[in-house]
Amino acid sequence: MKKIILASAALAVSATFAIAQDKTIRMGTEGAYPPYNFINDAGEVDGFERELGDELCKRAELTCEWVKNDWDSIIPNLVSGNYDTIMAGMSITDERDEVIDFTQDYFPPTESAYVAAAEGVDVKEAIVAAQTATIQAGYIAESGATLVEFATPEETVAAVRNGEADAVFADRDYLVPLVEASNGELVFVGEDVALGGGIGMGLRESDTELKEKFDAVITEMKADGSLNTLLKKWFGDETATY
Template identity: 60%
Template sequence: MKKLIIGLALAVCASGTAMAQERTVRIGTEGAYPPYNFINDNGQVDGFERELGDRLCEMTGFNCTWVTNDWDTIIPNLVAGNYDAIMAGMSITDARKEMISFTQRYKPGDPSSFLALEGADESVMTGVVAAQSNTIQSSYLADTPATLVEFPTPEDMVAAVRNGEVDAALANSAYLSDVINESGGRLVFVGEPLDIADGVGMGLRQSDNELREAFDAAIKELEDNGELQVMLDKWFN
């Protein structure tokens, strides 16, 4: 009897592993928000979230594929079933939790900063300020004296600052650091960073509890064994 019970347990275990390996999980990302995610010279999704996502899929046994989607429709298309998860530098917020669920965070919340042309002073922070639409930065600006102008992509937002269409832009500090470094001194940070983010996690449909639990366990393991910190250090200095 004991041998029979052990045999059944092993069979169940093997069956669970096989099911995980057979399941294809489609991960949606923007592909336009380095260092979180971007399209490399080979036309492939790259960045911190690609490396982390591939490692999580390896650990869970899922067969993962990557899908790019515009930011404005990234949550609706998840809910509609066009992919199964979102890894797109998405901050965990109460408003988003009303539409989707999140894993535990895989990155602490980044500060947000104002970007402006060289020579600008802090008055631009209450002028005409750009933000990417449907972000924590656009929500923050909506409650300030600034005149908010929303753009569909971070590139469009930065271009508006560079061309003088807006006084400043508010975005993730890590993203803006690369923008400033590549600007040759033309773009600068203005004012102090703002702490308005609670952390970044993987977005999932609210009904996908088993998928969330599997990814949660894998994220926790990477956090505990130090692998996650190595990735964060690599991509975010």
């Protein structure tokens, strides 16, 4: 799912984590990728990852503070210590795992999809929009199609609507509600593509204690069924579960 392709090594900053006496953990997210994460009408971080993150912190006896950060700098700002975790629809990939660490996945591996303004688009030869620094952008760059990149997911869809791109390639779960609400103006085209190894929480490699705490409560939520309940609440009964 989401997805950073790192163009260079992350900042060489040693940001050793020790759980603070007040047990406050700063949770970094994009706030622009519903239903994973978004900013609600009250100006607060909301969505599946907000609800899950708050529950993980509660079970781990930690306090969460949510920090909004643009996608293209979300890993560097974790490494430099601007927050302690990333919960932003980030797919677990080998490339990212060389720079940061991940908990186990809290969203099973799913698929990315193409959406266009009309059927019949040949996605292998089309102009395809994708969000900058994502695994989707990396895939399109190697697919033979012409890649056009945008800073936000909203801009990738807008590029299809206004004719800048023939199709957009993104997480299927992100695209489904947009297609359903488009009254036929947007349609799925081509074949879905499996990318990434599920979605996990990103942490600095030095933060082994914090990773262990979150891994333990994710395991607990998988075992008691509460994680599946949240997945179905935010993504529907047909979503992948544990």
